[in-house]
Amino acid sequence: xxxxxxxxxxxxxxxxxRVRRFEEKCVELYSAAKxxxxxxLYIGEEAVAAGTMEALEGEDAIVAxxxxxxxxxxRGVSAGAIMAEMxxxxxxxxxxxxxxxxxxxxxxxxxxxxxxxxxxLPLAVGLALADKLQGRRxxxxxxxxxxxxxxxxxxESMNLSALWQLPVLFLCENNRYxxxxxxxxxxxxxxxxxKASSYEMSAWSVDGMDVRAVEEATRRAAxxxxxxxxxxxxxLRTYRFRAHSMYDxxxxxxxxxxxxxxxxxxxxxxxxxxxxxGMMSDADLQELERAAAEEIEAAIAFAxxxxxxxxxxxxxxxxxxxxxxxxxxxxxxxxxxxx
Amino acid sequence: xxxxxxxxxxxxxxxxxxxxxxxxxxxxxLMGEDVGAYGGCFGVSKGLLEEFGPERxxxxxxxxxxxxxxxxxxxxxxxxxxVEVMTVxxxxxxxxxxxxxxxxxxxxxxxxxxxxxVIRMTTGAGRQVAAQHSHSLEGWLAHxxxxxxxxxxxxxxxxxxxxxxxxxxxxxLIFEHGGLYNAEGELPDxxxxxxxxxxxxxxxxxxxxxxxxxxxxxTTLQAAEELAGAGVEAEVLDLRVLRPLDxxxxxxxxxxxxxxxxxxxxxxSGSLAAEVSARIMERAFYELDAPxxxxxxxxxxxxxxHHLEQAALPQAQTIxxxxxxxxxxxx
Numbered sequence: 001x002x003x004x005x006x007x008x009x010x011x012x013x014x015x016x017x018r019v020r021r022f023e024e025k026c027v028e029l030y031s032a033a034k035x036x037x038x039x040x041l042y043i044g045e046e047a048v049a050a051g052t053m054e055a056l057e058g059e060d061a062i063v064a065x066x067x068x069x070x071x072x073x074x075r076g077v078s079a080g081a082i083m084a085e086m087x088x089x090x091x092x093x094x095x096x097x098x099x100x101x102x103x104x105x106x107x108x109x110x111x112x113x114x115x116x117x118x119x120x121l122p123l124a125v126g127l128a129l130a131d132k133l134q135g136r137r138x139x140x141x142x143x144x145x146x147x148x149x150x151x152x153x154x155x156e157s158m159n160l161s162a163l164w165q166l167p168v169l170f171l172c173e174n175n176r177y178x179x180x181x182x183x184x185x186x187x188x189x190x191x192x193x194x195k196a197s198s199y200e201m202s203a204w205s206v207d208g209m210d211v212r213a214v215e216e217a218t219r220r221a222a223x224x225x226x227x228x229x230x231x232x233x234x235x236l237r238t239y240r241f242r243a244h245s246m247y248d249x250x251x252x253x254x255x256x257x258x259x260x261x262x263x264x265x266x267x268x269x270x271x272x273x274x275x276x277x278g279m280m281s282d283a284d285l286q287e288l289e290r291a292a293a294e295e296i297e298a299a300i301a302f303a304x305x306x307x308x309x310x311x312x313x314x315x316x317x318x319x320x321x322x323x324x325x326x327x328x329x330x331x332x333x334x335x336x337x338x339x
Numbered sequence: 340x341x342x343x344x345x346x347x348x349x350x351x352x353x354x355x356x357x358x359x360x361x362x363x364x365x366x367x368x369l370m371g372e373d374v375g376a377y378g379g380c381f382g383v384s385k386g387l388l389e390e391f392g393p394e395r396x397x398x399x400x401x402x403x404x405x406x407x408x409x410x411x412x413x414x415x416x417x418x419x420x421x422v423e424v425m426t427v428x429x430x431x432x433x434x435x436x437x438x439x440x441x442x443x444x445x446x447x448x449x450x451x452x453x454x455x456x457v458i459r460m461t462t463g464a465g466r467q468v469a470a471q472h473s474h475s476l477e478g479w480l481a482h483x484x485x486x487x488x489x490x491x492x493x494x495x496x497x498x499x500x501x502x503x504x505x506x507x508x509x510x511x512l513i514f515e516h517g518g519l520y521n522a523e524g525e526l527p528d529x530x531x532x533x534x535x536x537x538x539x540x541x542x543x544x545x546x547x548x549x550x551x552x553x554x555x556x557x558t559t560l561q562a563a564e565e566l567a568g569a570g571v572e573a574e575v576l577d578l579r580v581l582r583p584l585d586x587x588x589x590x591x592x593x594x595x596x597x598x599x600x601x602x603x604x605x606x607x608s609g610s611l612a613a614e615v616s617a618r619i620m621e622r623a624f625y626e627l628d629a630p631x632x633x634x635x636x637x638x639x640x641x642x643x644x645h646h647l648e649q650a651a652l653p654q655a656q657t658i659x660x661x662x663x664x665x666x667x668x669x670x
Binding site for chain 2: 097102112159160
C-alpha cells in the first residue's frame with residue numbers, strides 16, 4: 001500500500017467523519033419526525049464510500065442503493081440538498097420527491113438511490129453501454145449490497161457487461177446481511193469475488209473497513225475499467241453497526257458480533273494510524289469534527305428553511321417537461337461526438 | 340391510393356421505420372433477443388444486422404431485465420435505444436426495470452433525468468401458441484404513470500409511430516399484435532411520422548361507437564361491415580395511444596352516437612375496456628342511450644386448440660351481437 005501522507009490521510013478521515021456525523025444527526029432528526037419513511041444508515045461502512053469516491057473522476061457516473069447518504073455526500077452533493085431531500089423539501093436534490101432512498105443529482109452524475117435490490121445494476125450497464133457507443137472513456141461505478149448477488153439482475157448484469165466489454169465498476173458492499181438474513185443463510189457460495197470471476201472479469205475482495213485499502217483497490221479496479229474498457233468487480237467486506245433500517249429491531253445477530261466489528265471501526269482506526277505516525281494532533285482532529293458539525297448544522301438550517309412543493313405541482317415530472325431537459329439525456333443535449 | 344403508393348406488409352412497414360431511425364440518428368440502436376443474426380423472431384429486423392453491423396443491431400442474451408434496464412441506462416446516457424422484447428409475455432421478466440426505473444426516475448428525481456427509450460414488443464393471441472405466449476397485457480402496463488403506450492394497428496401507424504416515439508423524451512412502449520405482421524396494403528411512398536397523441540376514426544358512423552385498438556381493429560371493422568349490411572352504421576374508433584388515452588375523442592364520438600361498445604383482447608376484469616367504459620360513464624353519462632358494453636377475451640389462460648382459442652377471443656359476431664342487443668334488434 002502507498003505510504004500514509006498527512007494531508008490525504010486527514011482528508012480521508014474528514015470524509016468518513018462527515019458521513020458519520022451527518023447520519024448520527026439524521027437519527028436525531030428521524031426521532032424528531034423531521035425525517036420520515038424508510039431510512040437506512042451507513043454507519044460502520046463509511047470507509048467504502050470514502051475510499052471508492054477518491055478513485056472516481058468527475059465525468060464518471062454513480063449508481064447507488066437506498067443506503068446512499070454517504071455516497072451522495074462524498075460524491076459532492078451538498079449536505080444541505082441531501083438533508084432538504086430527507087425533509088421532503090423543494091430544495092432537496094430530488095425536489096423532495098425521492099427522500100432518503102432516492103437521492104439524485106444530474107450535476108455530479110449521481111444516478112440515484114435505487115430502492116429495489118439489484119435494480120440499479122442494469123441501469124449501470126446501460127450507462128456504460130452509452131459511454132462505449134459514444135467513445136467516452138468513463139467509468140460507471142455501481143454500488144450494491146451482498147443481498148443483490150442473489151438477484152437475477154446481478155447475474156444478468158455481470159454476464160452482459162463482460163460479454164459486451166462494458167466499463168462498469170461493480171462495487172459490492174458486503175455487510176454480511178440481506179436485511180436480516182446472514183449471507184451463509186442465503187448464498188450457496190459466499191466468496192462473492194469467486195462468484196463474480198466466473199463471468200470472466202477481474203474480481204477480488206478488499207477489507208472494506210480500511211479506507212486506504214479501499215482507495216487503493218478502487219484505483220486499480222477503476223484503471224482497469226477505464227483503460228481496459230471492461231468491467232471489474234470489487235467485494236468490499238464491511239459491516240453496518242446499526243440496524244438495517246429505522247424499523248429493524250435487529251434481532252438476528254448478537255451484540256457480541258456487533259461489538260467485534262466495532263473494533264474495526266474505520267474512523268478510530270485511521271485516527272490512531274495518523275496519530276501514531278505523528279501526522280494528526282488532537283487539535284487537528286477537533287478541527288475536523290468542528291468542520292463536520294458546522295457543515296451539518298448549516299445543512300439542517302438549509303433544510304428547515306426550505307419550502308414545500310405546492311400541491312398543484314403534484315403531477316409534474318411524471319412525464320418530461322420540455323424546459324426540464326436532464327443533464328444526462330434529452331434532445332437538448334445531443335452528445336457532441338455523434339451530433 | 341396515388342400512383343406513388345407502394346405495396347407492403349405491416350412487418351415491412353415496421354422494418355422501414357426502424358431502418359429510417361437508424362439512418363437518421365447515430366444515437367439510435369436496436370437490441371433484443373434474436374434481432375440480429377436471426378432477423379427478429381417475427382422477421383421485423385431481417386437484414387438490419389448486415390446493413391448496420393453488430394454495434395447497432397445487438398443480439399442479447401435471454402436476460403430481459405438487464406437489456407431493458409440497459410436500454411434505460413443508455414437512454415439516460417444520451418443514446419436513443421430501441422429495445423425489442425420478443426413478446427409481451429417476456430416483458431414480465433423485465434417489469435422491475437419498466438415499472439421501478441423507466442416509469443419512476445423522471446418523477447423521483449424531480450425531473451432531472453429523461454428516459455428517451457422505445458420498447459417494442461409483440462402482443463396478443465390467435466396463433467395457437469397456448470397460455471404462456473398469448474397474453475394481451477397492454478391494460479396492465481397502461482396502468483403505470485410515466486409510460487406512454489402505443490398500439491399501431493394500421494400500416495401507416497406501423498410505419499409512422501416509431502420516429503415520434505424516439506423523439507419523445509419519455510419511455511414509450513409499442514405493442515405490435517402478432518396477427519398484424521402479415522397484413523398487407525398500400526402506403527404512399529415516403530409515408531412518415533404520424534401523431535402519437537390522438538385516437539383515429541377508422542370508419543365513421545352515427546348509430547354506435549365501437550372503441551378498440553391493436554389486433555382487434557380488423558375484427559371490429561369486420562363487425563362494422565356486417566352491421567352496415569343490417570342497416571346499423573357503427574363508428575370505429577381506434578385508440579392508437581393507450582396511455583395517455585385520448586379521452587376527448589372517445590367522449591366526442593359517444594356524444595354523436597349515444598352508444599358505445601369497447602372491444603379489447605385483454606381479459607375483461609380490470610381491462611383497458613373497463614377504463615374506457617368508466618371514463619364514458621364519468622364524462623358522457625347523460626349522452627348515453629344504453630349502458631356501455633364490453634367485448635373482451637374470456638377470462639381463461641389461452642387454450643391451445645383452435646376452436647377454444649377462437650371461443651376465448653373477441654370475434655366479429657360477438658361484437659355484432661352486442662350491438663344488436665344494445666339496439667334491441669336481431670336475435
